[in-house]
Amino acid sequence: MTILSNAQLAELAGVDPWVLHAKIAVADPAQVESLAAAFYKAGGNMAQANTDQQRSATYRRQGYSADGTSPIDFDAEAKATVAAPENLKQIGKILDGVATDLSGAMSTAESEVSTLEQELSAIETRWTTFMQSIGHHLPPDDQAAERQGLIDEAVTRVKAHGSIIDASIKKYEETIFGAQKSMSDLGYVPPATLDDLYGDGAEYVKQLQETAKAAADKLKNNHSLDENWAKAAHEVAGEVAPYMNDPYFASAFYGELGPQMTQMLPSLMYESGSHTTAADLRTYSHMFGTAVTNAGKDSHMQDVADSFLHTPQEAATSWNRGAMVSNGDFPPDWLAKAARYNALDTFADKGAEGFGMGWQGTPNGSEAYDMGLSSDALALWTKDLGQNPVAAREALATMGNGHPDDVRIPADPSAAYHTNIHKLMEYGEQNGYPGDVSDAYGSAFAAASGANDEHDGAHSADAVAFTKALFNDMHDDNGLSQPNAAHYMAKIAGSYVQELAAGNDLEGTSVGGVDAHGLVPGDHAAFGVPPELAKEFMKTFAGNAEATQIFDSAAGEAAHHAMLAGAQQDTVLLHDGKSAYGFNTAAQAYGSVAGSENGAAIQVVGKQVEDEEHAQESMRKLLSWGVDLIPGGKIAEDVGGLVAKAPDTLWDIAKHVSNIGLEHEYGAAPGSAEQLAHFKDASYESAMASDYERTAILHDAGYPGTDHIPDELLTSDGHMVDAATVMKNEQLREAYYAYMHEGANAPQGSLGHGASVYEVTKNASGRFAAAYQGAKGNDEGVSE
Amino acid sequence: MPDMEYNTGELRTGAKHADAAAESADQAAATLKGSSGSGSPFGDVSGASALHGAVGSAQQHHAVGADTASKNMSTAATRASGTADLGDDNTDETTRLAPRAEQAGDVAKGM
Numbered sequence: 001m002t003i004l005s006n007a008q009l010a011e012l013a014g015v016d017p018w019v020l021h022a023k024i025a026v027a028d029p030a031q032v033e034s035l036a037a038a039f040y041k042a043g044g045n046m047a048q049a050n051t052d053q054q055r056s057a058t059y060r061r062q063g064y065s066a067d068g069t070s071p072i073d074f075d076a077e078a079k080a081t082v083a084a085p086e087n088l089k090q091i092g093k094i095l096d097g098v099a100t101d102l103s104g105a106m107s108t109a110e111s112e113v114s115t116l117e118q119e120l121s122a123i124e125t126r127w128t129t130f131m132q133s134i135g136h137h138l139p140p141d142d143q144a145a146e147r148q149g150l151i152d153e154a155v156t157r158v159k160a161h162g163s164i165i166d167a168s169i170k171k172y173e174e175t176i177f178g179a180q181k182s183m184s185d186l187g188y189v190p191p192a193t194l195d196d197l198y199g200d201g202a203e204y205v206k207q208l209q210e211t212a213k214a215a216a217d218k219l220k221n222n223h224s225l226d227e228n229w230a231k232a233a234h235e236v237a238g239e240v241a242p243y244m245n246d247p248y249f250a251s252a253f254y255g256e257l258g259p260q261m262t263q264m265l266p267s268l269m270y271e272s273g274s275h276t277t278a279a280d281l282r283t284y285s286h287m288f289g290t291a292v293t294n295a296g297k298d299s300h301m302q303d304v305a306d307s308f309l310h311t312p313q314e315a316a317t318s319w320n321r322g323a324m325v326s327n328g329d330f331p332p333d334w335l336a337k338a339a340r341y342n343a344l345d346t347f348a349d350k351g352a353e354g355f356g357m358g359w360q361g362t363p364n365g366s367e368a369y370d371m372g373l374s375s376d377a378l379a380l381w382t383k384d385l386g387q388n389p390v391a392a393r394e395a396l397a398t399m400g401n402g403h404p405d406d407v408r409i410p411a412d413p414s415a416a417y418h419t420n421i422h423k424l425m426e427y428g429e430q431n432g433y434p435g436d437v438s439d440a441y442g443s444a445f446a447a448a449s450g451a452n453d454e455h456d457g458a459h460s461a462d463a464v465a466f467t468k469a470l471f472n473d474m475h476d477d478n479g480l481s482q483p484n485a486a487h488y489m490a491k492i493a494g495s496y497v498q499e500l501a502a503g504n505d506l507e508g509t510s511v512g513g514v515d516a517h518g519l520v521p522g523d524h525a526a527f528g529v530p531p532e533l534a535k536e537f538m539k540t541f542a543g544n545a546e547a548t549q550i551f552d553s554a555a556g557e558a559a560h561h562a563m564l565a566g567a568q569q570d571t572v573l574l575h576d577g578k579s580a581y582g583f584n585t586a587a588q589a590y591g592s593v594a595g596s597e598n599g600a601a602i603q604v605v606g607k608q609v610e611d612e613e614h615a616q617e618s619m620r621k622l623l624s625w626g627v628d629l630i631p632g633g634k635i636a637e638d639v640g641g642l643v644a645k646a647p648d649t650l651w652d653i654a655k656h657v658s659n660i661g662l663e664h665e666y667g668a669a670p671g672s673a674e675q676l677a678h679f680k681d682a683s684y685e686s687a688m689a690s691d692y693e694r695t696a697i698l699h700d701a702g703y704p705g706t707d708h709i710p711d712e713l714l715t716s717d718g719h720m721v722d723a724a725t726v727m728k729n730e731q732l733r734e735a736y737y738a739y740m741h742e743g744a745n746a747p748q749g750s751l752g753h754g755a756s757v758y759e760v761t762k763n764a765s766g767r768f769a770a771a772y773q774g775a776k777g778n779d780e781g782v783s784e
Numbered sequence: 785m786p787d788m789e790y791n792t793g794e795l796r797t798g799a800k801h802a803d804a805a806a807e808s809a810d811q812a813a814a815t816l817k818g819s820s821g822s823g824s825p826f827g828d829v830s831g832a833s834a835l836h837g838a839v840g841s842a843q844q845h846h847a848v849g850a851d852t853a854s855k856n857m858s859t860a861a862t863r864a865s866g867t868a869d870l871g872d873d874n875t876d877e878t879t880r881l882a883p884r885a886e887q888a889g890d891v892a893k894g895m
Contacts, residue, residue, distance in 0.1 A: 023828040024828075026823065027825060027828075028823065028824075035825070035843075038816060039816075039842075041815050042816050042846060045850070048804075049809040049812065049850075049853060049857070050805075052802070053802065053853075053857060055801040056801035056805060056861075056864070060802075060860070060864050062791060062794045063794035063796075063798055098835070172829060173829050173831055176829065176831040176835050183839065
């Protein structure tokens with residue numbers, strides 16, 4: 001007979017060590033270790049498989065080609081084959097951690113239960129001994145008193161050991177919870193699919209939501225609004241940051257925080273004197289984006305999201321809401337509507353007057369700037385649109401249409417775009433300092449044009465519609481543009497450089513169509529920009545070195561791509577006995593782009609953009625880049641690398657006006673005094689660098705006659721040594737000079753007149769120069 | 785008619801690497817398939833079953849992926865090897881029909 005059963009002791013103790021032990025005893029840490037090892041091993045296998053596959057693809061690509069290219073789509077093959085070995089190894093690591101904690105929890109439970117049972121056994125023995133010795137002589141009350149004393153002692157032991165086991169299991173459950181989240185982050189059982197789960201899945205979501213609400217309550221229930229509030233806001237930001245992409249967590253947090261507190265959060269943060277507001281706000285805003293996107297995951301979140309879709313009474317509310325939207329990824333329609341309700345529709349109606357007192361959204365500017373934001377509510381919302389291309393187009397096409405909930409882009413949005421672009425740029429000019437407005441509209445325009453998320457030659461119809469309107473508007477409004485918009489405008493121009501090239505033979509100051517017969521090789525322009533309009537657009541960034549470099553980089557790459565496509569096209573045409581024109585077409589198209597850019601620069605900056613000093617500077621840049629970017633000892637292995645590394649420098653040289661007409665001064669015999677004089681001339685140097693690039697492109701295209709290029713100008717795998725290396729090595733320069741003077745100029749059998757390497761580069765240079773001069777205009781950069 | 789070029793040595797090396805990739809991926813698939821746990825390896829505590837489910841889903845996903853990769857690379861190896869054989873046959877045939885190497889060289893240069 002025992003004094004009490006284990007179940008009775010557990011009930012009295014309020015903790016059941018045996019049930020807890022049973023929960024963990026069924027686990028198998030060895031099996032978890034084995035799973036971890038399997039994932040590690042599979043990760044290693046797949047990493048090796050990927051390496052072998054890449055090697056295989058390289059050999060197979062070189063081993064078989066049809067018309068110069070491999071018929072195998074290696075990219076598609078790689079996509080179909082490549083697994084993610086990193087994920088496999090990561091899972092192995094997660095499981096390793098779980099197995100370690102599990103093992104610890106099991107040992108603790110095992111040991112505690114074992115000790116407990118020994119102690120209970122001893123107590124039982126004491127009771128038996130007591131009853132067998134003196135107990136049975138004592139009255140029942142005395143027996144009961146002794147028994148109760150032993151029971152109390154037993155319960156104390158159960159409670160003590162049970163608590164240790166409980167704590168150990170809770171710690172292990174936290175590990176499980178963390179592992180579950182890590183698996184979710186890797187894409188296994190992502191939160192979005194947890195709706196379909198039950199039991200433990202639902203429990204996981206419930207835990208997330210409870211954690212989120214508890215975090216929100218720390219802000220909601222703290223009414224101090226002093227440094228303690230700021231401290232709490234910072235601590236909560238740290239707590240929620242790991243979950244800011246989780247739909248359940250984010251929506252539960254803001255659902256609990258409520259509409260009013262959510263809208264006031266930015267101003268509460270700076271009013272409390274927080275020094276970490278900028279970083280904290282980025283977290284809160286990011287998580288707000290997740291919450292709005294997943295408003296249906298919490299019963300109160302839709303109310304919070306909808307509260308932003310009302311016209312505010314004053315700029316401060318607009319600004320607070322705009323700050324909450326400054327760093328998140330929001331649904332495009334919601335963002336477009338919010339921008340319209342809070343700023344753009346009032347601006348379309350009232351202009352600079354705004355909500356009656358202008359657009360100043362904070363008591364003083366510095367507080368907003370400390371948060372990395374503009375204090376101008378209109379600028380803030382316009383900048384917010386820069387994060388979302390679809391929302392930017394929707395808002396810019398519909399602002400002021402009288403129905404802020406209707407953000408559908410009309411069939412022909414050009415007039416609306418024209419009106420709204422003009423209004424924003426005009427307001428930007430009125431508020432030239434500190435330039436927040438121009439920074440904001442530049443950001444929104446770049447997003448709307450697709451410059452942030454689309455590729456030139458493959459722009460979406462909506463992005464094209466906006467950009468055509470923007471180009472057309474610049475005929476009238478380029479003078480309104482402010483310095484802070486320059487790099488955005490350069491980025492837009494760089495994203496539409498194929499369209500700038502395609503319009504080389506168009507006239508007028510409006511964008512036009514692309515002639516199917518005059519396509520630039522390799523390009524897929526959606527429309528053409530006449531040189532004069534291109535020049536007007538480029539005035540928005542001309543003279544700004546950083547912005548010019550952004551454009552030059554894109555133009556250099558595009559020009560190289562088109563010239564190579566043209567050379568390849570010509571190689572095929574000549575092979576078929578037809579006249580070649582692709583190389584020349586590309587040269588003319590991009591010569592026009594270069595001329596427009598230089599004409600714009602002359603108008604904005606003045607004549608110094610094309611003087612001798614500039615020629616020397618651009619060559620110094622080329623040569624220094626050659627030194628900086630090509631690892632020592634590997635110069636010969638740098639196959640055409642300079643184009644990829646410094647396309648802006650090569651473009652800068654190509655557009656340099658003083659080289660025009662010098663490209664083919666190869667008349668002097670190699671080694672002559674005349675040749676030496678050429679080499680000392682900076683303009684000649686830059687001309688030669690451009691010419692060398694053209695020859696290298698012809699060589700890469702397999703153009704007939706390039707097989708006579710001297711070996712010293714070739715790398716070990718048959719490409720031409722890059723321009724920087726040649727231009728700083730006198731022997732290589734002389735070798736190239738000699739080739740162009742002699743080998744490149746030799747007739748190429750049946751190729752026909754004008755088709756030798758020398759002639760085709762000369763013609764391309766001429767076409768480049770003619771288009772360049774035509775686009776550039778006179779010495780003042782003005783078209784005549 | 786497309787102008788085809790073969791380098792059968794490189795094709796065969798490519799096939800060998802593809803075979804090796806298929807072998808490694810196959811091992812990965814076998815390892816993952818063979819490691820399925822049963823029962824409650826994580827115990828009967830809160831969240832254990834959900835984690836077990838997530839791990840199982842990852843295991844199955846990657847086993848299928850590795851299996852597909854193995855099959856794809858095995859096919860690529862067979863194709864590359866077959867193309868190399870075909871290339872050798874074509875070269876033999878072309879040489880028999882146009883034995884004058886200098887003519888073939890002229891044609892190539894004319895490209």
